[in-house]
Amino acid sequence: MKICVDRGKCQDHGQCIIAAPDIFRFDEDGTLQYEPHVDESLREAAEEASDVCPEQAITIVDE
Ligand code: SF4
Incomplete structure (x- = not known):
């Protein structure tokens, strides 16, 4: 499945990040980074x- 974050x-x-640390993280500037394509096993965390x-x-x- 694909994850989309509306940067706007x-x-x-x-x-x-607290809900799904395997998908989302902050970079060193405190900006959100994330995996755009994640395995189905992470669906619950993504939701x-x-x-x-x-x-x-x-x-x-x-x-
Ligand atoms: S950091 Fe995560 S929880 Fe916060 S607004 Fe962005 S997408 Fe939503």
């Missing part, structure tokens, strides 16, 4: 991250 909405809060994002910036797309 993302405010680098980091809740997604949790999407749910907790206060900006509704995370979209999960089936490939």
